[in-house]
Amino acid sequence: MTRQKNADLLIVGGGVLGSFFAYHAQARGLSVILLERQGAPIGATVRNFGQVVPSGLSGDWQPWGLESLKIYQTIQSRFDISVRKQGTIYLASNEEELTLINELHAINSNSGYLSQLWNAAQCCERYPKLRPDYCSGGLFFPDEISVNPRLMIHQLHKFLSATEGIEIRYRTCVFNLVVDREGSVKATTNAGEEIHADQAIVCCGSEFQTLFPQEFLASDLQAVKLQMLRLSPQPSQPINLPGNILTGLSIRRYESFAECPSWQAIKSGEPIESFAKKWGVHILFKQEADGGIILGDSHEYASVAQSHELGFDLRSDINQFMIDEATKIFDLPSWKVETSWFGVYSQSKHPSGIFTKTIDEQIRIVTGIGGKGMTSGPGFTKHFLKEVYDD
Numbered sequence: 001m002t003r004q005k006n007a008d009l010l011i012v013g014g015g016v017l018g019s020f021f022a023y024h025a026q027a028r029g030l031s032v033i034l035l036e037r038q039g040a041p042i043g044a045t046v047r048n049f050g051q052v053v054p055s056g057l058s059g060d061w062q063p064w065g066l067e068s069l070k071i072y073q074t075i076q077s078r079f080d081i082s083v084r085k086q087g088t089i090y091l092a093s094n095e096e097e098l099t100l101i102n103e104l105h106a107i108n109s110n111s112g113y114l115s116q117l118w119n120a121a122q123c124c125e126r127y128p129k130l131r132p133d134y135c136s137g138g139l140f141f142p143d144e145i146s147v148n149p150r151l152m153i154h155q156l157h158k159f160l161s162a163t164e165g166i167e168i169r170y171r172t173c174v175f176n177l178v179v180d181r182e183g184s185v186k187a188t189t190n191a192g193e194e195i196h197a198d199q200a201i202v203c204c205g206s207e208f209q210t211l212f213p214q215e216f217l218a219s220d221l222q223a224v225k226l227q228m229l230r231l232s233p234q235p236s237q238p239i240n241l242p243g244n245i246l247t248g249l250s251i252r253r254y255e256s257f258a259e260c261p262s263w264q265a266i267k268s269g270e271p272i273e274s275f276a277k278k279w280g281v282h283i284l285f286k287q288e289a290d291g292g293i294i295l296g297d298s299h300e301y302a303s304v305a306q307s308h309e310l311g312f313d314l315r316s317d318i319n320q321f322m323i324d325e326a327t328k329i330f331d332l333p334s335w336k337v338e339t340s341w342f343g344v345y346s347q348s349k350h351p352s353g354i355f356t357k358t359i360d361e362q363i364r365i366v367t368g369i370g371g372k373g374m375t376s377g378p379g380f381t382k383h384f385l386k387e388v389y390d391d
Contacts, residue, residue, distance in 0.1 A: 007033040007167070010187055010197035012174050012211075013204030014038075015045040016373045017366060019156050020071070020381040021201055026165045028385065033195060034160070035172045035187075037207070041153045044373065047343030049228070049286045049294050050149035051244040052375050053088050055108070055115065055141045056254040061353055061372060066113070067379030072145055079159040082148040084289075086243035088141040091123060091329070093134050093248035096266045100251050101139035103260035116140045129239060129330045146244050148288060149374070177202070177211050179360040199388060203366045205346040209304070212365065215357060216304065220349045221368045223307035227318050228296025229340040234333055241287040247329055249282035276325075279318055283325050292338060295326055304346065314340050345370060354380070364388065 009025045011018045014036030022034045052072060054065025076083035092098045101117065108115045118138040124130050160166045176188040177200060185200040202208055209216040251257055252267070275281070280299025287293045298318045302310050323335055347370030348355040355368035366384060369377060 005184065005197065006195045007031045007197045008199070009033075010185060010195055010200040011035065012177070012187070012200065012202040012207045013367075014041045014153075014157065014168065014170075015043055015204065016153065016377040017203040017369060017381060018201070019153060019160065020378045021203065021366075021385065022160055022166050022168075023071075023075075023156075023378075024382045024385050026160075026163055028389070030165070032166045033197065034166065034168045035174060035189070035195075036168065036170050037173045037204075039170050040157075043204075044343050044345035045153045046150050047226070047228075047341060048149045048371075048374055049244070049284055049296070050082075050147040050152065050374065051088070051246075051284065051286055052145045052147065053141070053244055053246070054113070054375060055088055055090070055104075055139075055144060056246070056250075056256050057372060057376060058255040058353070059107075059111075059259060061376050061380075062111075062113070062256070064376040064379035064383060065372070067382065068376055069143060069145060071378040071382070072147070075156070075159060079155065081155040081159065082151045083145050084147070085143070085145045088144040088244040088246065089118075089123065089126070090139045090251055091130070091134070091245065091247045092136045092138065092251060093329075094136055096262075096269075097248045097251045098136050099262050100257050100260050100266065101137065103262060104257055105139055107256075107259060114141070114143060116142065127241060127245075127330070129241075129332055131329060131331050134329050144244060146286060147374070149294075174207060174211060177363060179362050183362075185362050198362065200363045201366055201388075202363065205304070205367050208365055208367055212359065215359070215365070219304065219355055219357075219368075221304045221346045221355055222349060223302050223304055223310060223344055224347055224370065225298075225300040225302075225310040225342055225344050226296065226371075227298040227314060227340070227342045228294060229319055229322065230338045231293040231295055231332075232334065232336045232338040233291030235336075236333055238291060239287075239293075239332060241285055241293060241330075245285040247283045247285075249276060249325070250284060253282045275317075275321055279315075279321075281318065281321060281325070283322060283329065285326070285330070295322055298322070307344070310344065312342075314342060345373070347371070356384075
């Protein structure tokens with residue numbers, strides 16, 4: 001007796017990757033079941049800045065970031081998922097960083113991606129609270145967007161849930177995932193239910209670890225812990241910091257700048273030891289609609305086998321360092337911290353920039369996209385499904 005198929009595609013993990021896999025699969029005419037082990041996504045997808053910045057991606061990944069911009073705005077035109085198109089600015093603090101933004105501007109000009117070089121006065125005009133003694137110039141990307149990270153994925157789920165062909169099940173864990181004798185993917189859930197599908201994609205590190213522990217420990221994945229904070233809305237006067245704001249330490253960190261001709265020489269001249277290097281700190285700002293400002297962030301690394309060593313503490317010295325550095329950039333009336341938190345994401349050390357593995361031809365592991373998930377996840381998942389279905 002042939003088992004009844006529940007869906008064409010089973011997706012395990014309701015974060016940015018899983019959600020956009022569901023979106024694109026439905027657009028292909030497939031029926032989808034999306035399983036999320038929590039009552040709502042609470043991982044890295046909601047614990048970030050909400051900056052969608054293809055300008056920071058390597059040349060290999062930038063096409064997926066550019067495609068993601070279009071996808072976000074297409075959904076926003078149909079349903080409010082908090083997208084705001086206010087651009088991205090990289091603020092250079094010295095001649096070395098000016099050199100890098102000029103070189104990146106040339107790279108993007110050659111590839112046809114719009115960017116604008118601004119002098120210090122133009123930067124200060126857009127951001128009146130920007131300290132003139134910090135800013136030497138900026139590189140502005142007018143087409144980039146931001147989202148509210150604590151809101152976007154939940155709004156996207158509402159949109160997907162109202163879409164015919166997509167079923168989202170929360171508080172549903174998968175304990176076993178195999179291809180059965182009849183050639184169907186079979187998932188056994190915490191409710192004792194069996195779900196059958198033609199194909200399955202696992203895009204959550206926790207489920208990857210549970211379902212395929214040997215493959216997980218043998219993978220090249222590493223865990224990355226990020227610490228960030230949110231400043232309270234300014235008490236006395238409204239402050240407007242539109243768009244995604246990245247600064248000198250970001251210019252010295254992001255993958256796109258690593259493709260600039262002067263990158264190696266500039267990096268080789270940096271101090272070998274510093275607090276910023278030890279804790280992987282660079283300074284970003286993203287103001288939310290209510291006036292609160294997300295500030296951060298730091299980076300600590302461990303192999304997935306040793307991820308417990310990252311701990312669960314929030315370090316006050318990291319918070320204080322980020323605030324001290326931020327006060328050198330903007331002259332805000334108040335630096336009151338409303339809340340602070342950490343997030344952990346997995347990232348692959350493979351040159352491809354993501355971990356993928358196929359098990360028994362019908363089960364695919366897709367995880368380890370790192371810090372570029374919000375920026376490139378929508379575009380990458382569309383591309384990956386083309387490979388799955390041999391387009």
